[in-house]
Amino acid sequence: MSEQLRAAPLLAIVVPCYNEEEVFPYCLRELKGLLGTMAGDGLIKADSFVLFVNDGSRDTTWKLIGDAVAANRCVRGLQLSRNEGHQSALMAGLAAVDETVEVIVSIDADLQDDVNAIRRMVEAYRAGYDVVYGVRENRETDTWFKRTSAEVFYRLMASMGIRQVSNHADFRLLSRRALDALLRYSECNAYIRGLVPMVGFGSTEVYYTRAVRAAGESKYPLRKMLALAVEGITSMTIMPLRLIAGMGFCICVLAFFATAYVLWRKFSGNTASGWPSIVLSIFFMGGVQMLSLGVIGEYIGKIYLEVKKRPRFHVESLIQNNAPEQ
Template sequence: MKKITLVIPVFNEALAIDKHLPIIVESLTHQPHIDWHILIVDDGSTDATVTTLQVLQPTYPHLSVLCLNRNFGKEAAIYAGLQHSRHADAVIVMDSDLQHPPELIPQMVQLWTQGLQVVEGYKVERGQETWFSRWLANSFYFIFSLLSNLELKNHSDFKLLDKTVVHTYCDLPERNRFFRGMVQWMGFTSAQLPFTVPARQHGTSTWSRLKLLKYSFTAIMAFSSTLLYLVTFLGVLSFCVGLLISGIALYKKFMGSAIGGFTTVILLIFFMSSILMIALGLIGVYIAKIYDEVKCRPHYLINWRKSTMQNQQHDDAL
């Protein structure tokens, strides 16, 4: 009998988790010859999410809860869930808000049994997003594809991963992680299942535009150093512009047609200083990412007092 673990990262889902979990469990009950386990990773929720899960746990014997000490971010929660699911033959990562349709799980399992190592949900329609949110998402995917040569447009974190993929992912040493990008980069055999993102029925998203923007920068810099080369290009470009302006100024000086004033000088200083500040900023961000990596701090810390004992046993068995 195959063992499959469903990893669900959550953060402040107290208002919705008790309504969504039964629907997710229902999608698992019609799968013969599969030993299911659900691992919910609480990413340091500040509401009653953990309390609600503890109340629900007696109803669902195959449910475990892994609580992180604080909010480490979704990437850390996914990584923690995968690390504590290495015993499974396959792992499915999905959100708890039902915007990753649970009804796709049987198709994912079927494709996996046919030999595919990665089966991922692919968004053909992004649901009730505003035009601005769609524009931001499309802009990110365009820039990411341009800089990293990885096409991730409309990809999602809703994925089934074979145990080989899970072990490979967990063995990658980097700290600044981008789950869907890293899975794509590893290049295992994969298939896509199209889905339309349904409207969120309960609760609200905890992702602000500022968080998404920060997440986007982290993803791009984790997969591309092109921006550093762009800084060099801007330096060469500014040198050429400066050389051209200097040539024009000297020509007018020798021809006796130079006009007094500081407009050209001011514009040149403004142009050069702007490029220098942008260059220093980009270099500083990359250095900050390197600093995070060399510190080698753990990706997450677990609160075993809140987590279930079943999770502790799984960790001891690894």
């Protein structure tokens, strides 16, 4: 990258929150301390800040954010009008960042991502990179099922031609021009992990060890992980539709040979028939048709949502502390 270091940037850390009252005090303490240390070392500007995005939490998360804003000039809060989901809340936070901000880092509130990796991300930005991915070096804190399912998911996405970084979630750094490019993608069904590699610009990776959740419960159970996988596949590729076409072609070939076999049996005079073959063929073709209709319906549903051009989120309020420095 460039031989000359970029100047210390104005940094914004965007943190989506949903029912995070238990972990919020730990997250606030860690990120505040990090900003203070990095500003003291001259890595970032002193007026860098953390933006907490409340995604329609049902607990006291928004009150805690409001208290943190009132007590700290380096904290801001964004309240969505209702729960929109993690990806929409993240996009809302990214879109709300001032144009004066030069570098934006997104991280989850659960502190499983190493906040100290943000320092290395900023150093990579100053070295000339516009996109820096936080990549999990190992997943020893995850269950065997979660590790295995994640590996299968990344391999499946790669086999379908979807560009994304393996073992990377939504812990990343974006420069201002990379963020502006990302925000030009206006689809409702946004899969950010697949969109970021599409914006281009120079990128690199920062590796870290994933920790256990600091407090509270995971907001991504199996149901939501499966929904995210379906969202990613149907938003980023039409490969499932092509697989259906290929499967239909194979079935047609098999049907051709089956027809030839039946005609041969008929003209040879040996036409003893049995119901098992009929029942199995009905169930097989019925299952194939229902599966195909389900996949096609998923894509039609995506089209239905996109053509209406409904907004992805509504912002209820944006708060910050404008009190002068003491």
